[in-house]
Amino acid sequence: MNASVVRPADAVLRDLGGGVSRRVLAHTDDIMIVEVHFEAGSVGAPHTHPHAQATRVLSGEFVFTVDGKDVTVREGDTLAFPSNILHGTRCVKPGVLLDIFSPMRTDFL
């Protein structure tokens, strides 16, 4: 698979409902960058997946619950989770998360 270059204007921001929208950015089979936009009070319900995940807070304020523990994160903060760990988030101040998955999330395409 070739290298992938994606500019925000080239990617559709898809409304997922509940104040959350998602834009899939550059990806190969092995890795995928995704932007997730949250309105204040919106949630990413607790879930698991076999993909490794890393997240960078681009803006806003979020409370993450990872493996039963809460942590408040803001712009510039980063998280990384092992595969299959239960995690979710609640948006305190509207903002954008940059989520990276390995391998890619075929379910997002």
Add this chain to the structure above:
Amino acid sequence: MNASVVRPADAVLRDLGGGVSRRVLAHTDDIMIVEVHFEAGSVGAPHTHPHAQATRVLSGEFVFTVDGKDVTVREGDTLAFPSNILHGTRCVKPGVLLDIFSPMRTDFL
């Protein structure tokens, strides 16, 4: 391995010389987020690695050369490379790249 949460102030920005500095952020065995700061004119020399890589341009302007092709990228643009592909970058306007590797780069610790 537990989840990792890293705030920028908790991570040392290491001077690599040549106008480039690097800060390792959240990581697990499977995935690692790294910030790389570039002064104008500085370069990331062409190289390969077995890790999958994704990059988000946080600020500035860069010319990436990936597998022999040049592409100019700016804030918000994203790239993803297959493993072992030759890639390098030249900073046109000073800025910061967010590089994500899978698995983690043990050579960065």
